Amino acid sequence: xxxxxxxxxxxxxxxxxxxxxxxxxxxxxxxxxxxxxxxxxxxxxxxxxxxxxxxxxxxxxxxxxxxxxxxxxxxxxxxxxxxxxxxxxxxxxxxxxxxxxxxxxxxxxxxxxxxxxxxxxxxxxxxxxxxxxxxxxxxxxxxxxxxxxxxxxxxxxxxxxxxxxxxxxxxxxxxxxxxxxxxxxxxxxxxxxxxxxxxxxxxxxxxxxxxxxxxxxxxxxxx
Amino acid sequence: xxxxxxxxxxxxxxxxxxxxxxxxxxxxxxxxxxxxxxxxxxxxxxxxxxxxxxxxxxxxxxxxxxxxxxxxxxxxxxxxxxxxxxxxxxxxxxxxxxxxxxxxxxxxxxxxxxxxxxxxxxxxxxxxxxxxxxxxxxxxxxxxxxxxxxxxxxxxxxxxxxxxxxxxxxxxxxxxxxxxxxxxxxxxxxxxxxxxxxxxxxxxxxxxxxxxxxxxxxxxxxx
DNA sequence: CATATTTTGGACATTGGTGTTCAATATTGT
DNA sequence: ACAATATTGAACACCAATGTCCAAAATATG
Numbered sequence: 241x242x243x244x245x246x247x248x249x250x251x252x253x254x255x256x257x258x259x260x261x262x263x264x265x266x267x268x269x270x271x272x273x274x275x276x277x278x279x280x281x282x283x284x285x286x287x288x289x290x291x292x293x294x295x296x297x298x299x300x301x302x303x304x305x306x307x308x309x310x311x312x313x314x315x316x317x318x319x320x321x322x323x324x325x326x327x328x329x330x331x332x333x334x335x336x337x338x339x340x341x342x343x344x345x346x347x348x349x350x351x352x353x354x355x356x357x358x359x360x361x362x363x364x365x366x367x368x369x370x371x372x373x374x375x376x377x378x379x380x381x382x383x384x385x386x387x388x389x390x391x392x393x394x395x396x397x398x399x400x401x402x403x404x405x406x407x408x409x410x411x412x413x414x415x416x417x418x419x420x421x422x423x424x425x426x427x428x429x430x431x432x433x434x435x436x437x438x439x440x441x442x443x444x445x446x447x448x449x450x451x452x453x454x455x456x457x458x459x460x461x462x463x
Numbered sequence: 464x465x466x467x468x469x470x471x472x473x474x475x476x477x478x479x480x481x482x483x484x485x486x487x488x489x490x491x492x493x494x495x496x497x498x499x500x501x502x503x504x505x506x507x508x509x510x511x512x513x514x515x516x517x518x519x520x521x522x523x524x525x526x527x528x529x530x531x532x533x534x535x536x537x538x539x540x541x542x543x544x545x546x547x548x549x550x551x552x553x554x555x556x557x558x559x560x561x562x563x564x565x566x567x568x569x570x571x572x573x574x575x576x577x578x579x580x581x582x583x584x585x586x587x588x589x590x591x592x593x594x595x596x597x598x599x600x601x602x603x604x605x606x607x608x609x610x611x612x613x614x615x616x617x618x619x620x621x622x623x624x625x626x627x628x629x630x631x632x633x634x635x636x637x638x639x640x641x642x643x644x645x646x647x648x649x650x651x652x653x654x655x656x657x658x659x660x661x662x663x664x665x666x667x668x669x670x671x672x673x674x675x676x677x678x679x680x681x682x683x684x685x686x
Numbered sequence: 687c688a689t690a691t692t693t694t695g696g697a698c699a700t701t702g703g704t705g706t707t708c709a710a711t712a713t714t715g716t
Numbered sequence: 717a718c719a720a721t722a723t724t725g726a727a728c729a730c731c732a733a734t735g736t737c738c739a740a741a742a743t744a745t746g
Contacts, residue, residue, distance in 0.1 A: 265722085281591075283506050286703060297724045302705070304722095367639065368504075368587050394667075402654035405640055406662075409632030416590065417628055431625035439629075439662035444617075488693085509733060520694045525735070 266304050269294045273311055274319070278360035282312045313371055319361065320375030323348070325461035328379070332456070337387030338442050342450045344383065345411045345436060346429035347458050352415040353425035363416050366408070373408075380404050387440070394441025407436055429455070489527050492517045496534055497542070501583035505535045536594055542584065543598030546571070548684035551602070555679070560610030561665050565673045567606065568634045568659060569652035570681050575638040576648035586639050589631070603627050610663070617664025630659055652678070 272294035276285045287308060291298040305311060327347050331340055352359030366372055384403050387393040395403055414432040417423045423431075430451045437447035495517035499508045510531060514521040528534060550570050554563055575582030589595055607626050610616040618626055637655040640646045646654075653674045660670035 281504075281506060283504060287705085288703075299707095299725070300723055308705095364591050367590060367635065398650065399654050399658075401640055401645055402637060402651060402658060405636030405651075405655070406633045406658050409634070409636030410629045411632070412590065413628030413632030414625060417624055422624055427621065428625060428628075431622050432628070435622075435625060435629050435662040438664070439658040441661070441667070444664070510735090511733075522695070522737095523693055526692070531735095 263304070265294075265296060265300065269296065269301065269304060270315060270318075274315055274361055275357045277312060277315065278357050278364055282365065313369070315361075316365060316369045317371040317375055319358070320372045322461055323351075324375065324379050326458055329459045329462050330456055337383065337390050337392045338437055338440075338446070339450050339453070341383055341387065341407070341440075342433035342437060342453070343455060345407065345414075345433050346451075346455050348411050349414050349418055349429040349432060350425045350455065351458060352418045356419065359415050359419050363412055363419060366412050376408065377404055380407060384440075392440075392442065403440065406439055410436055486527070488517075488519060488523065492519070492524065492527060493538060493541075497538055497584055498580045500535060500538065501580050501587060505588065536592075538584075539588060539592045540594040540598055542581070543595045545684055546574075547598060547602050549681055552682045552685050553679060560606065560613050560615045561660055561663075561669070562673050562676070564606055564610065564630070564663075565656035565660060565676070566678060568630065568637075568656050569674075569678050571634050572637050572641055572652040572655060573648045573678065574681060575641045579642065582638050582642050586635055586642060589635050600627055600631065603630060607663075615663075615665065626663065629662055633659055 269290065273285065273290055276290060276293055280289075287301050288298055290308075291301050294301075301308065327344050330347065331343065335343070348362075352362070362372075366376070381400065381404055384393065384395070384400060384407075388395050393403075410432055414423075414428045417428045418425050433451035434447045437450060438444055442450070492513065496508065496513055499513060499516055503512075510524050511521055513531075514524050517524075524531065550567050553570065554566065558566070571585075575585070585595075589599070604623065604627055607616065607618070607623060607630075611618050611623075616626075633655055637646075637651045640651045641648050656674035657670045660673060661667055665673070
């Protein structure tokens with residue numbers, strides 16, 4: 241039994257759960273769409289292209305997607321949500337705020353190397369897609385706040401938003417470096433983490449140490 | 464006499480000079496296009512929309528633009544180039560690297576407040592438009608290098624690209640904060656500059672002082 | 687003022703994508 | 717094996733945008 245996407249729409253908001261459906265067809269369509277959006281842009285993907293890229297007939301798209309024009313938003317919030325869950329699941333239970341932040345940003349940068357389409361999508365739309373921004377920003381704010389309270393970061397309260405901008409922007413730009421082959425994920429990730437920690441007031445030597453520590457694998461989202 | 468855009472195309476590259484034409488019609492078309500691109504996206508602007516927004520007839524668009532599909536690229540590189548020139552023109556002759564950087568990023572953030580369409584365009588496309596990235600990045604690299612050599616910044620040589628990513632990404636995100644009304648240009652600019660300088664190894668108190676200094680006006684490009 | 691140049695705005699054929707329908711075929715579950 | 721369900725691929729009408737053309741009106745230019 242395939243979940244019809246339409247059943248999960250209400251008041252203009254599509255539930256992310258729709259994509260966790262077990263239908264292999266929907267999965268393939270979403271994967272193909274992610275790639276096409278990343279390559280071609282959010283608006284230049286025609287249904288025929290999508291069908292061909294997913295390896296299905298054009299009619300199948302309409303069978304599974306009641307609102308193809310909403311596909312981009314669905315995929316965008318899905319992506320942010322999935323990554324957030326996996327990053328949380330990958331943190332060690334006793335990691336300090338600075339280490340969590342360093343690992344978090346490096347997860348994003350390493351994944352750009354491991355899954356180029358994923359990274360390209362994020363680089364292209366993280367700034368313009370409202371839903372992706374909010375999905376990615378709220379957990380980030382939590383991390384910064386807990387780090388500030390723990391005394392790891394030295395920020396004034398009103399600098400919270402600017403610190404979020406600092407981190408989000410730097411991570412995205414660093415992902416771009418990796419995507420374009422200008423730096424390895426390891427170097428870009430380490431330098432990104434080091435510079436960010438320094439900006440947040442972590443002493444330079446400590447920042448460097450944390451940024452160079454062994455990066456654990458990115459675990460799957462806990463079902 | 465209006466410059467036909469086509470005369471300035473060769474080997475796929477449109478000279479920026481075309482836009483400095485004295486034709487008021489072309490100027491209006493470009494202004495309208497900047498706004499529409501920023502609002503609607505680079506691909507969703509139809510010729511009819513553009514004509515209406517510019518206050519001219521549809522035929523006039525075809526009269527002045529031999530290659531409407533190249534309009535986006537023309538405007539993107541034009542924008543980057545113009546801003547670069549104006550920022551350079553606005554630096555004091557004897558300013559130190561750290562002060563130049565602080566002022567440079569604040570110029571971008573203040574202009575986002577002064578010219579919302581300009582800021583929106585930049586936020587939306589700075590990451591995806593190749594030509595804009597290169598236009599904005601090469602002067603940035605110069606600043607960082609001269610600051611490192613002068614001993615103001617503490618970076619390892621291989622961190623140059625990551626430092627550029629840090630700055631470009633943070634400035635763009637901070638512009639977004641201003642564009643969305645979450646912070647004033649003054650606060651977002653100051654915090655952006657302060658955090659960046661700290662990341663580059665400038666002592667915290669010095670970073671704060673430079674970030675809060677009086678910001679001179681953004682001068683017009685020297686003809 | 688007379689002449690050259692632009693702009694105007696509507697008509698036109700064309701293209702490319704949309705969303706629907708449907709009978710034939712394939713797949714899946716029991 | 718049988719029934720329920722999904723996929724296929726083609727046909728169809730439809731729409732929005734494209735680029736071209738052109739005569740009338742408006743605007744520069746000398």
